[in-house]
Amino acid sequence: MLTNSSSQYGIISVSLHWLVALSIYSLFALGYWMVDLTYYSSWYRTAPYWHKSVGILLFGVVVFRLLWRCYTTTPSPVASHSVIEKRLAKLTHNLLYLLMLLIMLSGYLISTADGRPISVFGWFNVPGFGEIFPQQADRAGLVHKYLAYFIIALSLLHALAALKHHFIDKDFTLKRMFGRSAR
Amino acid sequence: MKKLILAAALSAASSMTANAADYKIDTDGAHAFVQFKISHLGYSWLYGRFNTFDGQFSYDAAKLAESEINLVIDTASVDSNHAERDKHLRSGDFLNVSKHPKATFNSTKVVAKEGDKFDLYGNLTLNGVTKEVVINAEKLGEGSDPWGGYRAGFAGTTSFELKDFGINYDLGPASSTVYLDLTVEGIRL
Numbered sequence: 001m002l003t004n005s006s007s008q009y010g011i012i013s014v015s016l017h018w019l020v021a022l023s024i025y026s027l028f029a030l031g032y033w034m035v036d037l038t039y040y041s042s043w044y045r046t047a048p049y050w051h052k053s054v055g056i057l058l059f060g061v062v063v064f065r066l067l068w069r070c071y072t073t074t075p076s077p078v079a080s081h082s083v084i085e086k087r088l089a090k091l092t093h094n095l096l097y098l099l100m101l102l103i104m105l106s107g108y109l110i111s112t113a114d115g116r117p118i119s120v121f122g123w124f125n126v127p128g129f130g131e132i133f134p135q136q137a138d139r140a141g142l143v144h145k146y147l148a149y150f151i152i153a154l155s156l157l158h159a160l161a162a163l164k165h166h167f168i169d170k171d172f173t174l175k176r177m178f179g180r181s182a183r
Numbered sequence: 184m185k186k187l188i189l190a191a192a193l194s195a196a197s198s199m200t201a202n203a204a205d206y207k208i209d210t211d212g213a214h215a216f217v218q219f220k221i222s223h224l225g226y227s228w229l230y231g232r233f234n235t236f237d238g239q240f241s242y243d244a245a246k247l248a249e250s251e252i253n254l255v256i257d258t259a260s261v262d263s264n265h266a267e268r269d270k271h272l273r274s275g276d277f278l279n280v281s282k283h284p285k286a287t288f289n290s291t292k293v294v295a296k297e298g299d300k301f302d303l304y305g306n307l308t309l310n311g312v313t314k315e316v317v318i319n320a321e322k323l324g325e326g327s328d329p330w331g332g333y334r335a336g337f338a339g340t341t342s343f344e345l346k347d348f349g350i351n352y353d354l355g356p357a358s359s360t361v362y363l364d365l366t367v368e369g370i371r372l
Contacts, residue, residue, distance in 0.1 A: 039354050048267075113266035135259070137270040 001179075004073045008181040013072070016065045017177060021155070023058045024100070027051060028152055052111055053120045059104045066097065080171050085161075092158050099151040106147065109140035203243035203250055206335060206369025210237055214336075214368035217256055225357025231263035231272070233286075240290075240369055242335055244322070247295050252303070252367075256286040276352040277345075283311045291315070299323075303339060309348045316341050318365065328370075336368040 003010040009017075034047035077086045111118050112128025113136040119125050133139070165173035172182055208215045218232040233256045240252035259280040261272045273280040290305035299322040307316045318339040325335035342362045345351075 039352070110270065111267060113270075114264070116266070131266075137266040138273060141270055 004075055006073055007075055009075055009176055009179055010072075011179060012068060014177065014179045016061065016068065020058065020061060020065060020100070023054060023061070024151065024155065027054060027058070028148055030054075031148065049119070050121075052107070052118050055104055055107050056118060056120045056126055062097075062100050062104070075176070078165075078171050078173050078176070080169065081165075081173075089161070092154060092161075096151065096154060096158065099147055099154065103144060103147045103151060106140040106144040110137050110144060113137040113140070203241040203246055205241045205372045206239060207372055208236075208238045208240065208254070209334070209368045209370050216364075216366045217254075218364040218366075219361050220364065221354070221361045222357045224355055229263065231261060231269075233257065233260050234262050235260035238367070239372075240337075240367070242322075242369070244325070247301060248293050250290075250293050252288070252290045252305070254288040254367075256288075258284055258286050258309075277310075277350055279310055283309075286310075288316075307343070307348075310350055312348045314343070314347055316343055318363075333371040334368055335371070336366070338367075339365045341365075 001008065001010045002012055004013050030047060030051050034043065034051060037044045037047060077089065081089070108118065108126070109132070112126075113131050115128045115130035117125035117127045162174045162177065165171050166175070172180060215236075216232060217236050218230060220228045220230045223229045235257035236254060238252065238254035240250065242250045258278045259273055261269055261278060261280075263269055263272065272278055275282075278286075286307070286309045288305050288307050290303055292304040294302040294304070296302060301320050301322075303318040303320045304315060305318070306313050318341040320337055320339035323336045323338055326333070328334050340362065342360050344359055345354075345361055346359065
């Protein structure tokens with residue numbers, strides 16, 4: 001099934017979830033590694049170029065994901081979840097979306113602080129608007145760094161919660177994220 | 184203790200006003216520049232500058248040896264025309280501006296050379312490290328300006344090793360020395 005129903009995630013939502021998850025962990029690892037590259041490393045220019053290119057593309061994917069979420073049915077929470085679990089899950093999901101957007105925005109503000117555009121794999125340029133607030137590159141850089149740590153921590157919590165449902169509660173919360181239905 | 188401070192203040196004030204004329208560096212009109220260059224890979228020059236600094240000097244052509252200059256540079260104002268590079272330059276790899284927001288130069292000695300040239304000795308504090316440097320300086324000119332003031336202008340160059348100031352990021356074998364290029368125009372107070 002391509003689209004969601006009230007009890008099941010369709011292929012599009014499932015794919016979007018795992019694509020975004022994979023991209024975020026890859027970008028985090030790449031970012032964590034690239035900031036300490038030495039000047040003569042052959043990756044010194046390539047790694048940030050890929051990081052920025054993938055980040056911009058991911059922004060497109062996330063925007064599509066949010067629109068998709070708005071305009072299609074979202075499956076109801078698994079019935080066996082407690083009220084507090086449902087609330088915490090909802091809060092975590094919303095926070096993950098917010099963090100993604102803030103991290104991508106802050107990343108954009110670092111690289112465009114002098115008005116330079118961001119090239120996406122040389123396919124197209126995203127224009128820059130220059131310095132919108134003082135010390136933009138440094139401040140946006142701090143936000144980018146700490147929110148990245150935050151989203152990784154929060155997503156690990158999100159994953160731990162899913163594993164708890166799978167192995168301890170033995171419900172179908174995690175299976176559902178692979179497109180499975182209740183039975 | 185109070186007397187001592189008063190005496191120090193008085194002697195400082197008198198030494199400032201005694202002989203040479205005092206000038207304020209014209210940063211308001213941006214007729215002063217603190218620029219640097221460093222080799223890129225050994226193939227070309229990278230130029231940058233500090234946009235925010237302030238200072239004053241005293242100067243008298245007849246008593247050159249009594250001249251002095253004090254300069255305070257806001258290290259966060261480094262500008263190499265590339266925001267990502269400037270961010271890196273402000274980081275702990277280079278200028279460490281959050282820990283060392285100011286760089287200073289305080290002259291200690293002036294030695295006249297031929298013509299309008301002279302050697303300006305002083306202490307440069309950068310990245311929290313203070314070292315003596317010698318600036319090869321030259322007076323470019325002095326005289327009345329068209330707006331009722333009196334100005335004097337100087338240019339000077341010096342160079343130092345980045346590692347002497349605790350900056351150890353490896354930019355390659357050709358890029359260990361940074362060249363400073365200063366131009367100051369002062370308005371007589």
